Amino acid sequence: MSTITAPSNPEADPRVKAVFDDIRATRKTDFINNMWRYLAFDPTLLEQTWAEVKRVMATPSSLDPLTKEMVYITASIINGCSYCVHSHTAAATAKGMTREQHAELLAIIALAAKTNQLATALQVPVDPEFQKG
Amino acid sequence: MSTITAPSNPEADPRVKAVFDDIRATRKTDFINNMWRYLAFDPTLLEQTWAEVKRVMATPSSLDPLTKEMVYITASIINGCSYCVHSHTAAATAKGMTREQHAELLAIIALAAKTNQLATALQVPVDPEFQKG
Amino acid sequence: MSTITAPSNPEADPRVKAVFDDIRATRKTDFINNMWRYLAFDPTLLEQTWAEVKRVMATPSSLDPLTKEMVYITASIINGCSYCVHSHTAAATAKGMTREQHAELLAIIALAAKTNQLATALQVPVDPEFQKG
Amino acid sequence: MSTITAPSNPEADPRVKAVFDDIRATRKTDFINNMWRYLAFDPTLLEQTWAEVKRVMATPSSLDPLTKEMVYITASIINGCSYCVHSHTAAATAKGMTREQHAELLAIIALAAKTNQLATALQVPVDPEFQKG
Amino acid sequence: MSTITAPSNPEADPRVKAVFDDIRATRKTDFINNMWRYLAFDPTLLEQTWAEVKRVMATPSSLDPLTKEMVYITASIINGCSYCVHSHTAAATAKGMTREQHAELLAIIALAAKTNQLATALQVPVDPEFQKG
Amino acid sequence: MSTITAPSNPEADPRVKAVFDDIRATRKTDFINNMWRYLAFDPTLLEQTWAEVKRVMATPSSLDPLTKEMVYITASIINGCSYCVHSHTAAATAKGMTREQHAELLAIIALAAKTNQLATALQVPVDPEFQKG
Numbered sequence: 095m096s097t098i099t100a101p102s103n104p105e106a107d108p109r110v111k112a113v114f115d116d117i118r119a120t121r122k123t124d125f126i127n128n129m130w131r132y133l134a135f136d137p138t139l140l141e142q143t144w145a146e147v148k149r150v151m152a153t154p155s156s157l158d159p160l161t162k163e164m165v166y167i168t169a170s171i172i173n174g175c176s177y178c179v180h181s182h183t184a185a186a187t188a189k190g191m192t193r194e195q196h197a198e199l200l201a202i203i204a205l206a207a208k209t210n211q212l213a214t215a216l217q218v219p220v221d222p223e224f225q226k227g
Numbered sequence: 228m229s230t231i232t233a234p235s236n237p238e239a240d241p242r243v244k245a246v247f248d249d250i251r252a253t254r255k256t257d258f259i260n261n262m263w264r265y266l267a268f269d270p271t272l273l274e275q276t277w278a279e280v281k282r283v284m285a286t287p288s289s290l291d292p293l294t295k296e297m298v299y300i301t302a303s304i305i306n307g308c309s310y311c312v313h314s315h316t317a318a319a320t321a322k323g324m325t326r327e328q329h330a331e332l333l334a335i336i337a338l339a340a341k342t343n344q345l346a347t348a349l350q351v352p353v354d355p356e357f358q359k360g
Numbered sequence: 361m362s363t364i365t366a367p368s369n370p371e372a373d374p375r376v377k378a379v380f381d382d383i384r385a386t387r388k389t390d391f392i393n394n395m396w397r398y399l400a401f402d403p404t405l406l407e408q409t410w411a412e413v414k415r416v417m418a419t420p421s422s423l424d425p426l427t428k429e430m431v432y433i434t435a436s437i438i439n440g441c442s443y444c445v446h447s448h449t450a451a452a453t454a455k456g457m458t459r460e461q462h463a464e465l466l467a468i469i470a471l472a473a474k475t476n477q478l479a480t481a482l483q484v485p486v487d488p489e490f491q492k493g
Numbered sequence: 494m495s496t497i498t499a500p501s502n503p504e505a506d507p508r509v510k511a512v513f514d515d516i517r518a519t520r521k522t523d524f525i526n527n528m529w530r531y532l533a534f535d536p537t538l539l540e541q542t543w544a545e546v547k548r549v550m551a552t553p554s555s556l557d558p559l560t561k562e563m564v565y566i567t568a569s570i571i572n573g574c575s576y577c578v579h580s581h582t583a584a585a586t587a588k589g590m591t592r593e594q595h596a597e598l599l600a601i602i603a604l605a606a607k608t609n610q611l612a613t614a615l616q617v618p619v620d621p622e623f624q625k626g
Numbered sequence: 627m628s629t630i631t632a633p634s635n636p637e638a639d640p641r642v643k644a645v646f647d648d649i650r651a652t653r654k655t656d657f658i659n660n661m662w663r664y665l666a667f668d669p670t671l672l673e674q675t676w677a678e679v680k681r682v683m684a685t686p687s688s689l690d691p692l693t694k695e696m697v698y699i700t701a702s703i704i705n706g707c708s709y710c711v712h713s714h715t716a717a718a719t720a721k722g723m724t725r726e727q728h729a730e731l732l733a734i735i736a737l738a739a740k741t742n743q744l745a746t747a748l749q750v751p752v753d754p755e756f757q758k759g
Numbered sequence: 760m761s762t763i764t765a766p767s768n769p770e771a772d773p774r775v776k777a778v779f780d781d782i783r784a785t786r787k788t789d790f791i792n793n794m795w796r797y798l799a800f801d802p803t804l805l806e807q808t809w810a811e812v813k814r815v816m817a818t819p820s821s822l823d824p825l826t827k828e829m830v831y832i833t834a835s836i837i838n839g840c841s842y843c844v845h846s847h848t849a850a851a852t853a854k855g856m857t858r859e860q861h862a863e864l865l866a867i868i869a870l871a872a873k874t875n876q877l878a879t880a881l882q883v884p885v886d887p888e889f890q891k892g
Contacts, residue, residue, distance in 0.1 A: 095890055095891075096890070097891060127354050143341070155331055164294070165301050165335045165339070166335060168302055169301055169335075169336055170339060171614045173343035173347075181357055193401065200402075201283050201405060202290075204608075204610050208606050209262070209603075211308075211599070212262075212276065214306075214573060215230065215578060216599075217230045219228045219261055220309065220313045221260050224314055224762075227765065228491055231595070304746050304747045305743065307746060317762075326800065330800070330804045340740050342736075344704065347703050347711065348732050358361055359361075359363060359365040360366060363615055393620050394618055398615045409608065413608070422593045430564060432604075434564050435567055435601075435605035435606065436605060438567075439571060439606060439613075446629055447623055449623075459667065464554055466671065466880050471549045471550070471565075472568030474872055475574075476569055477837065478538075480574050480836050481865050483844060484495055487580070496758060499759065534858065535865075624628070625630050628883055628884060657888065675873070675877065679870065696826070697868065700837075709879075709885055710878050727821045730820055734815055739834065743840075744804075745840050745843050749761045751761060753846070
């Protein structure tokens with residue numbers, strides 16, 4: 095299915111094992127999802143990607159974890175990444191997203207898609223009130 | 228600048244005036260931004276678009292108003308709508324988004340763009356754990 | 361396959377049943393395609409989406425039904441929605457799109473993609489003749 | 494504004510002059526819009542692009558000229574090409590698109606954007622009825 | 627799976643056979659991949675598409691063949707074309723792309739996606755130094 | 760123009776000054792383009808973005824610097840980032856991209872856009888030959 099062959103025994107590489115161990119420790123689960131198993135085809139890319147995901151998504155910050163996942167879902171839908179829509183919808187659900195919140199999130203994304211297209215279609219000029227220096 | 232000529236006196240049309248009055252009342256401001264002034268070229272499209280924006284964005288719901296605006300910003304960036312990025316960044320700021328939250332939002336969008344592309348590039352298969360019926 | 365679990369017996373919910381009945385009556389068929397079966401996970405989202413599809417697509421208007429479907433196919437291709445490319449190509453075919461028209465539609469979409477990229481690459485300035493007030 | 498310097502006297506190049514002459518003859522106007530003036534930076538790219546535009550858009554075919562322009566507008570909006578949205582909205586207007594048809598076109602594009610996002614968000618499986626061999 | 631039915635015996639049509647023969651001769655292989663088998667549903671579209679692919683991709687030029695394939699992969703990922711990501715990753719590999727080059731290509735695409743979103747989010751004004759006439 | 764106010768004296772912040780100094784040293788120029796001046800609104804985002812740009816783009820690697828810039832241009836065009844199309848076209852030109860190479864790059868991007876749309880429109884199934892484990 096994929097464009098590369100994922101390593102059959104990725105943790106034989108100590109750099110991969112270190113990342114996988116950190117994923118398990120950070121997420122408190124034994125489950126390593128396919129994204130990481132495939133990125134393991136290049137340990138450098140794996141290390142850098144995980145480091146950024148951990149820093150941005152798994153560190154306490156000014157946005158709460160569920161809001162962060164909902165932003166991630168939004169990006170994944172619009173960027174058209176099927177894998178990511180699946181993984182982040184699952185992550186948001188695990189963090190407590192209710193069916194009602196999910197449906198409302200989709201309603202906002204659908205509305206934004208609509209008004210984004212309308213503004214582009216009309217080439218509406220930006221109000222001076224919205225422009226910063 | 229735009230692809231259509233916005234009506235010079237839009238509120239001469241009672242349907243447009245009714246929408247503009249409702250925008251002013253809902254938002255508690257006299258400011259009508261250009262999106263609505265240009266959509267007024269077709270009163271039906273104006274009415275339907277505002278009705279949906281009001282229902283989705285200005286009605287108390289399971290998501291708080293700031294979260295909704297941050298989702299809208301995310302969509303607008305990825306859909307490449309310059310006007311909408313401006314208007315919704317201004318709206319989020321008006322609803323209390325701090326500089327720190329803004330920067331963090333951008334960090335998530337930037338990270339999602341990155342991992343979305345990587346998953347698409349590798350065509351990572353969806354884990355069975357993420358699939359629903 | 362999907363990110364949510366579609367209701368196994370959606371018409372047990374009277375709001376879902378009302379929408380499904382209206383789909384069947386409007387389209388003069390017993391076939392309810394998956395889009396509606398999955399949107400039924402949230403009756404409000406289902407009702408609002410169907411109401412808009414019915415109003416825009418199934419009401420006589422200034423554009424003929426086949427033209428409307430071809431515009432919908434175009435949007436679905438560029439937005440990268442596999443499901444929608446399938447469903448609207450089937451709908452256009454049901455409304456009489458010939459193989460020749462289909463191929464020509466694709467030729468226009470392919471050409472537009474090409475010139476859209478070229479204009480963006482060169483950042484061609486908009487001619488004053490094309491700008492409205 | 495642009496990323497390249499358009500030739501100041503493009504028709505000094507006989508290959509460019511031949512294309513510009515054909516544009517004027519085909520369109521029955523002296524106006525050469527900026528797209529062609531900038532593509533003239535590379536005569537080969539200019540020749541090939543115009544040949545395809547002429548073949549696809551300016552040759553009688555199974556789709557009428559206004560429908561073709563409306564498909565082109567749709568693609569240009571979704572591909573986010575500001576220049577092309579301007580030029581093809583002007584072209585469609587010149588070919589008789591009414592305000593009502595324009596507004597309806599935008600309503601379809603807006604609706605498609607919405608349902609495209611919803612289908613992607615839910616990862617709705619394609620109905621067997623829509624699949625061909 | 628597809629939206630059209632591919633011809634079961636495409637080479638019965640002499641125009642299709644001529645294109646397939648040219649593909650085999652140009653690529654020095656008997657393998658005709660599905661893209662061409664499906665485009666054969668319309669011989670004109672097949673002929674024109676192959677002519678352009680041959681001219682742009684299979685003719686010695688100012689860019690080397692591997693660079694061209696890496697640009698094609700980049701476009702295919704961002705345009706969200708699963709088929710094309712597969713076919714051009716395979717083509718680049720056949721032309722010698724190493725695992726290291728592949729991983730580095732993905733790192734650039736991922737970085738570009740990130741900074742593209744950031745620049746759009748901030749609506750950074752273009753420096754005069756970058757603007758041509 | 761932008762959605763934020765860029766700091767008027769960004770190097771008053773020692774973290775910003777350190778990044779700007781490194782940009783000047785790495786690029787051997789005094790010119791700091793707007794991308795960095797605007798990202799300076801959040802020193803953390805600035806530091807992380809520059810660190811990644813420096814690592815991916817300014818470090819000797821398996822791809823030559825001009826190829827890397829051409830991939831970056833490709834991504835920027837398709838992601839619709841006007842700022843980035845400008846800055847990376849300028850960077851590629853500074854690294855020796857000829858007019859002929861530029862035109863050829865655009866021809867590949869334009870062709871890819873075309874075939875990407877065609878494959879999506881037809882939903883061409885991926886050949887088994889292109890699939891890895």
